[in-house]
Amino acid sequence: MAKHTVTLIPGDGIGTETTEAMQKVLAAAGADIEWEVALAGAGVMEEYGTPLPESTIEAVKRNKVAIKGPITTPVGTGFRSVNVALRKTLDLYVCLRPVFSIPGAGGRYNDVDLVIVRENSEDLYAGVEFAEGTQEAADLIEFCEKAGAGAIRPDSGISIKPISITGTQNIVRYAFDYAVAQGRKKVTAVHKANIMKHSDGLFLREARKVAEEYPQIEFDDKIVDAFCMNMVIDPSQFDVIVFPNLYGDIASDLAAGMVGGLGIAPGANIGKDYAVFEAVHGSAPDIAGQNKANPTAEILSAAMMLDHLGEQECAARIRKAVREVYEEGKWLTGDIRWATGSSEPACSCTEFTDALIRALG
Numbered sequence: 152m153a154k155h156t157v158t159l160i161p162g163d164g165i166g167t168e169t170t171e172a173m174q175k176v177l178a179a180a181g182a183d184i185e186w187e188v189a190l191a192g193a194g195v196m197e198e199y200g201t202p203l204p205e206s207t208i209e210a211v212k213r214n215k216v217a218i219k220g221p222i223t224t225p226v227g228t229g230f231r232s233v234n235v236a237l238r239k240t241l242d243l244y245v246c247l248r249p250v251f252s253i254p255g256a257g258g259r260y261n262d263v264d265l266v267i268v269r270e271n272s273e274d275l276y277a278g279v280e281f282a283e284g285t286q287e288a289a290d291l292i293e294f295c296e297k298a299g300a301g302a303i304r305p306d307s308g309i310s311i312k313p314i315s316i317t318g319t320q321n322i323v324r325y326a327f328d329y330a331v332a333q334g335r336k337k338v339t340a341v342h343k344a345n346i347m348k349h350s351d352g353l354f355l356r357e358a359r360k361v362a363e364e365y366p367q368i369e370f371d372d373k374i375v376d377a378f379c380m381n382m383v384i385d386p387s388q389f390d391v392i393v394f395p396n397l398y399g400d401i402a403s404d405l406a407a408g409m410v411g412g413l414g415i416a417p418g419a420n421i422g423k424d425y426a427v428f429e430a431v432h433g434s435a436p437d438i439a440g441q442n443k444a445n446p447t448a449e450i451l452s453a454a455m456m457l458d459h460l461g462e463q464e465c466a467a468r469i470r471k472a473v474r475e476v477y478e479e480g481k482w483l484t485g486d487i488r489w490a491t492g493s494s495e496p497a498c499s500c501t502e503f504t505d506a507l508i509r510a511l512g
């Protein structure tokens with residue numbers, strides 16, 4: 152295996168525990184990686200005066216590939232979310248989240264195998280917001296009324312939902328290119344175009360146009376509420392699913408819940424120049440520092456990173472070992488014991504990691 156240099160951002164909360172577990176598993180799997188550790192989050196505020204130091208962004212740019220733990224955004228730092236800021240700064244416009252059943256992980260379905268492709272830079276997540284009672288909110292309310300767009304109560308807070316042609320074409324094209332490259336058969340676009348005609352309507356219209364460029368891939372669309380119902384009734388009807396930002400965020404947790412929960416849901420943020428891999432879950436402050444976290448999501452995110460680095464064999468070894476540990480069912484963390492309704496004692500993050508390393512032989 153070739154040597155790779157990767158930026159590691161341990162993050163905070165359970166991030167320090169899950170990323171340490173991930174490093175141990177990659178070493179046991181024979182991945183030849185030099186880790187360049189870069190810091191972000193609440194813990195670095197005092198030293199750097201910001202939760203996202205410039206040196207951390209530079210480290211990702213230098214190595215082009217990074218893996219991170221979750222980052223809690225400290226209140227009053229000028230950041231709505233450090234994670235969102237990192238995605239914006241590096242133009243990581245794709246959020247890629249494969250969702251698959253792992254037997255023994257407590258999922259309600261055994262046959263889930265789909266991929267969520269979430270737009271990562273626009274929509275209500277763009278952070279264009281006006282607090283209630285401000286002059287800006289009052290001006291906007293007046294503007295909307297004058298433009299005949301409708302009355303807004305004067306005591307409203309306002310969040311703007313921008314969805315662009317460029318952003319939509321980029322994400323939908325990524326979804327189709329991914330489907331072609333991975334031998335997948337169908338792309339579904341999810342929206343609420345019947346109500347939000349100029350944002351979701353644009354998303355659907357552009358998605359249909361891009362779909363015409365890929366006649367070999369089946370295309371359909373679903374209104375987001377119907378999508379949720381269909382997903383819960385029969386997830387096997389979905390293959391690659393492309394979402395605007397907010398619906399993709401919500402659908403990611405829905406899908407994770409169907410296969411066993413956030414503890415096993417991996418993900419990646421991908422742009423034209425850089426890729427940052429990270430679990431779907433947040434910093435889980437309720438269990439942080441207690442050696443209770445399930446590191447599977449971080450480890451499977453690392454397997455995605457190995458695929459990206461061209462190390463598919465090593466990635467496959469790790470996925471196989473994960474399946475073996477879950478199938479054996481002896482060493483499972485608390486979230487999975489809960490999801491499976493088991494009264495067996497939960498193992499620690501470290502015990503799970505050791506079991507996985509044994510499975511890797």
Ligand code: ATP
Nearest residue numbers: 413414431432433434435436437443444445446486
């Ligand atoms: P964010 O807003 O950053 O997504 P959140 O507070 O909404 O974060 P998470 O931190 O992702 O949510 O997790 C919600 C709960 O799920 C946690 O409090 C924890 O109990 C559980 N959880 C999440 N990830 C894990 C994990 N890896 N292992 C065990 N439990 C987890």
